Amino acid sequence: MKRWDALIIAAVLLLAGALYLALRPADGETAALTADIYLSGVLYDSVPLSSGPLELRVPAGDGFNLVHIAPEGVSVRQADCPGGQCVAQGVIRRAGESVACLPHRLLVVLSGASGERGEVDAVVG
Numbered sequence: 001m002k003r004w005d006a007l008i009i010a011a012v013l014l015l016a017g018a019l020y021l022a023l024r025p026a027d028g029e030t031a032a033l034t035a036d037i038y039l040s041g042v043l044y045d046s047v048p049l050s051s052g053p054l055e056l057r058v059p060a061g062d063g064f065n066l067v068h069i070a071p072e073g074v075s076v077r078q079a080d081c082p083g084g085q086c087v088a089q090g091v092i093r094r095a096g097e098s099v100a101c102l103p104h105r106l107l108v109v110l111s112g113a114s115g116e117r118g119e120v121d122a123v124v125g
């Protein structure tokens with residue numbers, strides 16, 4: 001009968017593993033976020049992180065910013081602005097975090113899935 005015990009335990013473990021995989025949240029909280037891209041304070045585009053990974057070339061200022069959007073986070077991968085501060089800011093992952101490119105007047109903000117946008121509009125307006 002020992003063999004049956006082992007089989008049952010194995011079956012239970014398998015089931016537990018399957019349940020864990022089925023129930024765990026998809027890639028944490030970032031999956032529900034949206035990247036709001038502002039140019040000179042005006043909303044240019046709004047992209048759900050879950051639709052990535054993708055790269056968006058935003059014409060900004062005299063040049064461009066290449067915004068990388070992925071379920072794991074958002075970053076400016078490339079830009080032709082002087083200084084390249086936006087690229088150096090790295091990846092943002094949480095609602096309310098932002099990457100700014102001052103020379104191009106570009107702002108990328110992560111907002112929650114509920115559709116509410118931080119206080120950015122009030123400040124810019």
Ligand SMILES: [Zn+2]
Nearest residue numbers: 079081086101
């Ligand atoms: Zn920049």
